[in-house]
Amino acid sequence: MDIIKNPHDSLFKRTLGDKEVAVDFLENYLPNSILKEIDLTDIKVAKDSFIDKELEESFSDILYNVSIDGKEGFVYLLFEHKSYFDKMTPVQMLGYILDIWKLYNKQNKNEKLPPIIPILIYHGDRKWKYGSSLSELIEATSEAISDYIPGYNYLLYDFSNYSDAEIKGQIKLRLFLKLISHIFDDDFDKGLREVLPLLIELREKTTGLEYIETVVKYILNIGEEISLNELDQKAKTISAEGSAVIMTIAEKIYHDGKEEGKVENMHEMIEFAMELKFGLSSKKIVQEINKIDDYERLKNIKDAIKSYDSLEELVKNIDI
Template sequence: MDIIKTPHDALFKRTLGDKEVAVDFLQNYLPDDILTEIDLTDIKVAKDSFIDRELEESFSDLLYNVSIDGKDGFIYVLFEHKSYYDKMTPIQMLGYIIDIWKLYHKQNKNKKLLPILPILIYHGDKKWNLGSSLSELIETIPAAISDYIPGYNYLLYDFSSYSDAEIKGQIKLRLFLKLISHIFDDDFDNGLREVLPLLIELRKKTTGLEYIETVVKYILNIGEEISLSELDRKSKNISAEGSAVIMTIAEKIYHDGREEGKEEGKIENMHEMIEFALELKFGLTSKPFAKDIKKIRDYEKLREIKVAIKNHDSLDELVKSIDV
């Protein structure tokens, strides 16, 4: 069941894109000496992504604007969600840091660049063992040369190595961290045991319903490619109340997905009918216009275009009458 194309990204953005959860994460996991230098009172999401489209399946990111030592600064969080670790990730992260500075310079040409605190959240089925410094990827060099070699340190969080007792924070943050720490388990039952009580608690808060839906979509997409019936069985074995919460949302997702599929089918059929009608009436010269029509996803708009084809004898007149 293809519910969302990038479930890792959706969960990450829905969680740490929330100002309250972001502050909760940073207050619980940043080292004390760093926290004393940062004021999180007016934290803002400055930009939600610097990731290239082709890498969205492997990375998600958020850039926060904060006060560092009384002046503007940034915290950049990169979430790697490959099933394996990649030694080039710190270099990838350095590229994004440079992109942030380029963007800031473009917008503030006469100002010094702002400091950026880099954080890497690693989410894979193997323990991260590449350290927390770019220099660890570079061959050992004499001290006289080392000052001239680019390098930086980053804060690393691999929650797969955290016990459930070590995962701290408010409900949404704990739910997110427990999910990513268990989702690659061979048996997701342990993850469900940790997640279900939090879902029950969150269900009682009116603000938590959309987030629960994001969580359930994530489980259905990532967790063992689990089916609805299997999810129902597993959750009932753990908690009848938790099962009721999770299955209500899961069935809604399944129903919405089917309805969306029906609508997509109607739109594709209409595209084919319009393309056939255009070629039949105006010949192959209508091909470019038919290509533009395929970008339209509004079914009612497509029906209007189908009627307009009948009412125009000139392709030029038809094109002018329609706002594509």
């Protein structure tokens, strides 16, 4: 399994970088008082990211260009995916808001700066405790002094504290939110039980396979140091169909479809499928299979793996 440099960022961008999912999120979670002021019919996803390079492992962001009260405006989504609290997050967000205004001012000749609605999605293993205003981080002082201290409010969504019943939206959004709400659980079984039915449902959609691949990679890179075999076994105890989805995507992940290196790719796919189905006990057989350089023979072995429930049965029925 390839190690994804930043699996949180990959999942976040793949999900909320989709305009349809972005609208779904905003319509379901923005307060009605704000939603009625925004026109989402022509939402645009900006390509710019405002995250400092050294903080890319801790934050992801997306900037949406929308119409607010009939004028140009922005919704700025900051996704914090540290597993620990950082009280400076609102300060960092303020810096990103200022950077957006600076960039806008450089690119436009408008006298006024556009409004920016800041949203923080917190993704930690404990409840967020720093409120939803920058002022909550600053020592209380007299009104005469506080008038000169910068401050702003932001919308906060701490999905680590949401019940499954509170998670709303279409399939991709619910899948994303259920994943981030459960991924740091000590026991991911409950999260997998919530996620698998959505993966099965999404598989039926023509555009769903790529996104399922992202989800499976995310689980394997983040979830409780889970192996491919363990993930498949967990899936089997919940749903045979869910396990089949995992296997289908696993094969896709491990096969790039190129003509070059077909034998090497097939070796890799067989090793992966053997470990996934039979565990580490298959290693000696895999070593023998890796000596085979006949592509068609290897293909027959790969296909045979699906047909047998035990390693002994497989070995009896394949030509090694």
